[in-house]
Amino acid sequence: xxxxxxxxxxxxxxxxxxxxxxxxxxxxxxxxxxxxxxxxxxxxxxxxxxxxxxxxxxxxxxxxxxxxxxxxxxxxxxxxxxxxxxxxxxxxxxxxxxxxxxxxxxxxxxxxxxxxxxxxxxxxxxxxxxxxxxxxxxxxxxxxxxxxxxxxxxxxxxxxxxxxxxxxxxxxxxxxxxxxxxxxxxxxxxxxxxxxxxxxxxxxxxxxxxxxxxxxxxxxxxxxxxxxxxxxxxxxxxxxxxxxxxxxxxxxxxxxxxxxxxxxxxxxxxxxxxxxxxxxxxxxxxxxxxxxxxxxxxxx
Amino acid sequence: xxxxxxxxxxxxxxxxxxxxxxxxxxxxxxxxxxxxxxxxxxxxxxxxxxxxxxxxxxxxxxxxxxxxxxxxxxxxxxxxxxxxxxxxxxxxxxxxxxxxxxxxxxxxxxxxxxxxxxxxxxxxxxxxxxxxxxxxxxxxxxxxxxxxxxxxxxxxxxxxxxxxxxxxxxxxxxxxxxxxxxxxxxxxxxxxxxxxxxxxxxxxxxxxxxxxxxxxxxxxxxxxxxxxxxxxxxxxxxxxxxxxxxxxxxxxxxxxxxxxxxxxxxxxxxxxxxxxxxxxxxxxxxxxxxxxxxxxxxxxxxxxxxxxxxx
Numbered sequence: 001x002x003x004x005x006x007x008x009x010x011x012x013x014x015x016x017x018x019x020x021x022x023x024x025x026x027x028x029x030x031x032x033x034x035x036x037x038x039x040x041x042x043x044x045x046x047x048x049x050x051x052x053x054x055x056x057x058x059x060x061x062x063x064x065x066x067x068x069x070x071x072x073x074x075x076x077x078x079x080x081x082x083x084x085x086x087x088x089x090x091x092x093x094x095x096x097x098x099x100x101x102x103x104x105x106x107x108x109x110x111x112x113x114x115x116x117x118x119x120x121x122x123x124x125x126x127x128x129x130x131x132x133x134x135x136x137x138x139x140x141x142x143x144x145x146x147x148x149x150x151x152x153x154x155x156x157x158x159x160x161x162x163x164x165x166x167x168x169x170x171x172x173x174x175x176x177x178x179x180x181x182x183x184x185x186x187x188x189x190x191x192x193x194x195x196x197x198x199x200x201x202x203x204x205x206x207x208x209x210x211x212x213x214x215x216x217x218x219x220x221x222x223x224x225x226x227x228x229x230x231x232x233x234x235x236x237x238x239x240x241x242x243x244x245x246x247x248x249x250x251x252x253x254x255x256x257x258x259x260x261x262x263x264x265x266x267x268x269x270x271x272x273x274x275x276x277x278x279x280x281x282x283x284x285x286x287x288x289x290x291x292x293x294x295x296x297x298x299x300x
Numbered sequence: 301x302x303x304x305x306x307x308x309x310x311x312x313x314x315x316x317x318x319x320x321x322x323x324x325x326x327x328x329x330x331x332x333x334x335x336x337x338x339x340x341x342x343x344x345x346x347x348x349x350x351x352x353x354x355x356x357x358x359x360x361x362x363x364x365x366x367x368x369x370x371x372x373x374x375x376x377x378x379x380x381x382x383x384x385x386x387x388x389x390x391x392x393x394x395x396x397x398x399x400x401x402x403x404x405x406x407x408x409x410x411x412x413x414x415x416x417x418x419x420x421x422x423x424x425x426x427x428x429x430x431x432x433x434x435x436x437x438x439x440x441x442x443x444x445x446x447x448x449x450x451x452x453x454x455x456x457x458x459x460x461x462x463x464x465x466x467x468x469x470x471x472x473x474x475x476x477x478x479x480x481x482x483x484x485x486x487x488x489x490x491x492x493x494x495x496x497x498x499x500x501x502x503x504x505x506x507x508x509x510x511x512x513x514x515x516x517x518x519x520x521x522x523x524x525x526x527x528x529x530x531x532x533x534x535x536x537x538x539x540x541x542x543x544x545x546x547x548x549x550x551x552x553x554x555x556x557x558x559x560x561x562x563x564x565x566x567x568x569x570x571x572x573x574x575x576x577x578x579x580x581x582x583x584x585x586x587x588x589x590x591x592x593x594x595x596x597x598x599x600x601x602x603x604x605x606x607x608x609x610x611x
Contacts, residue, residue, distance in 0.1 A: 018513035019432030034447030037455035120593035122542030143371040237544040
């Protein structure tokens with residue numbers, strides 16, 4: 001306001017002062033917590049902190065130890081398996097559902113409500129429900145056995161080879177509704193004339209989707225991909241609720257590894273190194289995307 | 301018969317049409333093979349999404365003997381509300397046996413102030429970013445948005461130390477502060493995009509009339525932004541209620557939010573597993589976000605769409 005009455009511009013710092021004061025919480029959060037906290041963790045990942053953070057640097061020791069720990073390797077493998085399947089299935093199922101919803105159907109709102117409600121529930125609730133449904137003594141396995149197929153075996157939560165797929169089923173139940181919604185918004189954004197032109201040319205519907213609509217929806221797919229991917233790296237609550245990382249360490253994930261080392265094993269250095277690896281994984285996803293999305297627009 | 305010939309008859313003489321019965325080609329909509337496929341697939345998918353909710357409700361209404369006998373999909377033979385009472389008032393976590401009610405009230409005490417504080421901060425921030433840009437404001441905003449993608453695990457420990465220094469570690473205030481901080485990126489984005497979309501003339505007219513930063517915010521922007529406030533309240537309420545990680549890191553057993561307490565009740569190793577009580581507790585914890593979701597309907601969809609699409 002000072003600048004408004006005095007065109008002479010007395011001091012750069014006091015221009016627009018109220019706005020700067022109002023933005024203090026945002027600036028503090030951005031710089032101190034997001035930037036500062038991240039740098040702090042990365043710096044301390046090069047130390048041998050145990051119970052308390054200490055600044056005695058040991059170079060890359062923590063990282064070497066991290067990649068020598070079988071539990072970390074298991075978590076990374078789980079994350080990779082879970083991540084790949086989660087991406088493929090949620091994009092495919094989400095798009096198929098959205099395409100079906102886009103056929104000018106009746107009860108669209110009802111279907112949307114049904115597909116999206118799991119997204120309102122927490123991962124803890126999701127994990128506990130599916131833990132119950134997949135319970136071998138009472139759940140799906142026992143029901144199918146009682147129908148006469150006595151040798152039927154489906155106990156993902158108690159079989160360390162397939163436990164991650166048990167988690168995948170629950171995660172897809174929770175998250176595909178969101179993907180469907182994003183895809184549907186993308187489909188609705190496509191000009192009706194494209195469809196008319198394709199019909200005039202006699203192109204079958206599946207071909208129109210595959211070769212015309214999907215390439216046109218590239219931005220929607222990219223956004224969705226980034227949202228799903230950054231959620232995948234974070235997966236924690238679902239595993240804790242559904243399996244607590246078990247049987248043994250078979251369903252461990254990086255986020256749980258970090259938490260356990262920071263707050264139970266009193267091995268902070270390991271926790272920091274592992275969380276820095278998580279940060280690296282996210283950076284690999286985010287940086288190319290940010291570059292593609294905002295690189296051209298922002299000139300500096 | 302040609303379609304174009306029947307059309308005027310339908311609109312023109314409804315009475316004679318009724319006597320003569322339906323004319324023209326049968327509309328091929330109702331039971332075409334395409335419709336069967338579309339509705340069949342949607343129905344099947346809907347079933348997959350609905351089954352867990354059904355199983356939760358059904359299990360929570362059965363007694364334990366019936367659960368041990370039957371299958372999880374069968375409806376209860378004898379409906380009992382005892383598991384619900386037990387989950388609410390008697391279920392044990394560690395030494396405390398006063399049920400989920402304590403977690404519920406903790407969650408209420410965490411969610412309500414967190415939602416209010418984070419929305420108040422974010423709306424002012426978004427307003428400043430949209431209408432009162434200053435040198436560097438976009439840089440801070442970019443850091444904030446990029447920060448939203450950083451895994452929380454990276455930032456948790458420095459925050460633990462900071463809260464411990466301030467004497468807030470383990471208290472509800474500490475957790476409220478954490479929720480307000482981590483809700484900021486998405487909320488600020490939401491408000492900024494909304495305020496940018498408002499006509500700029502409004503802001504300019506107020507400026508010419510001599511209104512300042514706060515005057516414009518309270519007298520013009522705030523009354524105009526009720527819809528976005530509702531959307532962001534929905535997002536924050538469900539998000540904070542459903543949080544687990546911050547709850548488990550930043551609180552102590554007597555201040556645990558509902559999700560943490562629920563997980564402790566269900567996954568506790570000691571004692572006989574009471575699946576009906578567990579499912580009742582799970583439903584109770586999921587009830588708040590579910591009610592918010594079903595009541596808000598389209599606004600919820602709008603919220604997640606607005607939050608997902610970066611502008």
